Amino acid sequence: MSEIYLYDSLSNKKRKFEPIDQNHVRIYACGPTVYNYAHIGNARMAVVFDSFVRLLRNKYPKVTYVSNITDIDDKIIEAANESNIPINELTKKYTDIYNADMSYLNVLHPDIQPKATEYVEDMINFIDKLIQKDKAYEKDGHVFFHVPSHEGYGKLSNREIDQQLAGSRVQVSDIKKNQQDFVLWKPSSKSQPGWESPWGIGRPGWHTECCVMSEVNLKIPFDIHGGGQDLLFPHHENEIAQSCASVNSDNPEDYAKYWIHNGFVTIDGEKMSKSLNNIILLNDLLKEHDGETIRLALLSSHYRKSLDWNENVIKQSKVLLDKVYDFLDTCDDDPEGEIDESLMENFSNDLDIPKVLTSINELLKNKNSSSPGTIKQSLLFAGSILGVFDKKPSEWNMQIEISDSELAEIEKLINERKTLKENKDFTGADAIRDSLLEKGVELIDSEDGTTWKYKS
Ligand SMILES: [Zn+2]
Incomplete structure (x- = not known):
């Protein structure tokens, strides 16, 4: 069976995937902050990592996939104040909607979906450990990670400290020792949600949440850490700094061995942003198209490249699904046939789905050069990793x-x-x-x- 190769953002090259434990692959991907409907950028991340997990499950006996819910964040507090809904109601509502929307895209529920608010005690202990190790310090109810204390800082984003300064739009704060120092804990006012801690009533910083939720649920080091490309810096860089510092290491692999990032979604060639008013919510999209069509469209460009979302992408996805189901409709229930080997090779080559889709089109175009059993088994195999083609043809046609x-x-x-x-x-x-x-x-x-x- 083909070896799996992954493009690792840490070493900036494609590497052969060798799990730390062959019998148990462990993967973590940063999930959504729940204060609004999921947009198609969130959906792309969920679908891409779901296909990665399906691929790993095909090869390894046990895979544990953890993807979190960030249910404490300043944006959530703001949204709750604006809509006058209690924070826990707001986050529950959008967590439920997120999960329903993702199941509609045939995204399998992560094995563990930790919620940040359920891990605050672990976060306090983790922060305390960093203070004990002189990697973090308390000031006026805040706790900051002291970036210059950590040798390996910048290895993921390949940034020198000076560059980080130049690129930073963060205001210089008087209470930080150094401009790059980032917050692990911040004080909460009476109207904000807060937890008791050695530094007063407060709440954790976002970068700390994932360190703790991944370590508690997967143990470190684990195999793959991923998320959207926008999380590479500072979120993932800051996660690495804390988790490595907590185990006295400056080697990012002591936190996670491989780092995977999926590209952005653009809308008709433009960046998706609030100011351009072009954010596409999955909830709206699902009113016009079925989940399978959207899922295939989200996978149609290579996961590391940006995906331009336009009418054509949806149309092409629907045309392919029609062709596949038309073919499956002509097949016997369980015909014998060999799965086309190129499919697994392309999936294993850094999840090269565009090539898989080309092979599927070729198979259907040259229907007469392979047996119907071979084509059907190949389609069903590809579908099991793509997360599509699993309806009965009659359901699709209906x-x-x-x-x-x-x-x-x-x-x-x-x-x-x-x-x-x-x-x-x-x-x-x-x-x-x-x-x-x-x-x-x-x-x-x-x-x-x-x-x-x-x-x-
Ligand atoms: Zn994260």
Whole structure:
């Protein structure tokens, strides 16, 4: 079976993936800060890492995937104040919506999804350890990490300290010893959420959260740490500094062995930003397109490159799905055939999905040069890592007869119902089932999840 090669942002090269423990691969990816609906940048990260995890699961006996929820942050406090909703209600609402939206994209729930607020005590202990080691200091209720005390600082982002100064827009604070020092703990006012600590009532800094949640759940060093490219500096650099300092090391691999970053999503060639008012929320997108189409579109450009989101990307994704399901519709249930070897080779080569998609198009174009069994087995194999092609062809074709928006609405409600059931809100879950039944849509629950059919 092909060896897996990954582009490692730490060494800036493609490296053969050799897990620390062959019997248990451990991976962590920074999840969302929950104060609003997820946008397609969040969705791309979730889908990319989900496909990585599917690839690793294909090769290794056990994979533990941890992806966190940041549920304490200044942006959350601001949003809660603006909307006049208690913070825990706001974060619960957007966590549930995030998880429902991701399941709609066929993103498997991480094995562990830690929430920052549940780890504050561990964070306090972690910060205390850094103070004991003279890597951090307290000042006026704040605790800062002292960057010059850490030899290896800058290895991930390849920045010299001077450059960091030049690129920094952070205001010089009088209470910091050094401009690059970053906050591990900050004081909370009475109206802000806070926890008791040796430094007074306060809350943890974002960079500390991931160090603690990854270490508690995976132990360090673990194999892969990832996230969006925008997190590389300062978030991941600062994570490395703290976690390595906590074990007296200046080698980033003593925290995580490989670092993976996915590229940005641009909208019609422009950066997605609040000021350009072009942020696309997944929740809106799901009203127009089904999750499988969106997922395939999100995977259509190489994960490290930026992905330009436009009508064409969605169209191409739908055309390919139509072709695949049309073909599967002509196949026997379980035909014999060999999986095309190039597929695993391309997945294993730093998750080269564009090449996989080219192979799929070729297979379908030259239908007569391979047996139907070979093509079907190859498509299903590729689909198992891409997270697509797992509907019955009749289900896919049925959705063509109803409008995309109707279908999306049904699937969205199914996902909302699933979340409600997970949260033991059975009354809410039943209300969704009944409202669909009134529209002639019958839900069928099974061990594999929920499907639906028109009531006969
Ligand atoms: Zn993080």
